[in-house]
Amino acid sequence: MSYFPKFKLTKAGEQLINRINGNLSEVLKITRVEIGSGTIANEDEIRFLTALKKKVIDAQISNHEVIEEERAKTVIEIQFTNKGFTFEVPFKEIGIFASGKDGKEILFLYTNAMDKYDNIPAENENPHAIIIDVVIQVTTDAEIEAFIDLSAFVTIKNFNKYKEEIEKRLLKIENKNSEAASRLEVIENYLNLDPREATLGAGYLGDFYLG
CATH class of the missing domain: 4.10.810 (Virus Scaffolding Protein; Chain A)
Known part of the structure; x- marks a missing residue:
């Protein structure tokens, strides 16, 4: 499977954090996640991205958990399948979108596997369901929310919990x-x-x- 380095804030993401930092009336809302196959020249390019280089599919946010001991840390579970894929596709990009109280959505966090990527196989070759836990930690007192996709399936881990x-x-x-x-x-x-x-x-x- 693809190896992804740590997520990085985009410039718009930094501006969102700065705006809501210390503002207890604000809420950081994780709105959706996209998976892509695009390539970037280097990590410095991430700061100026406003969208994925080449979107492949929307991932579903299937769970959201705030770590009680560390209020600034939250874990979101994302999942997607290769249903409908007629050929293999590089799994290189993950983009997390968010908004503040104003509802204006931006590309908040981004990561790219660069040359350490694997391919998502075609469905008829190997049906796949991919589940990823993403840990987000920000130095802000704002409340963090995530929009859970009700059509997502429940994992055994979450079922047992x-x-x-x-x-x-x-x-x-x-x-x-x-x-x-x-x-x-x-x-x-x-x-x-x-x-x-x-x-x-x-x-x-x-x-x-x-x-």
Whole structure:
């Protein structure tokens, strides 16, 4: 697979960061990702790019996670397939687009594999689904958002993560229900009530109020 160096900010990306830096009312929105096969002369050229050299396909943003311990770091998961590719295509470019509060979209981050690229094969030769985790770290207090493509498929890694979170929530609910059952049992024993009356006792029993 292609080897990509670190993403670099474009000039427009730098201007966006400078504008929102320290402005708590601003939001850095990751809007979309493009994959390309274009060539650049050197990394210095990246600063002045406003678009990919040769776009091939749009990638889907399938997940977005802010690292809680480091608020300035966020991870986006991107994915794309070679569906519809009738011939192999060089996988050289990744461009991340973003906007600020004004909604004006710009090419924010860019990387190019240069001569360390591989080809995306034709679909009939080797059906491919490519998933990439991109770590973005910026020195700004602005909130970072990403537009998740709902048509993207869920990876096993993310499925297991969601499953773990749901299991934790269910455990909390079960514990609370268990505590509630215990409290109900205390009321029954203390007031010598049958379960039906005890359930009503959670609110009001005749002239006796359970606070």
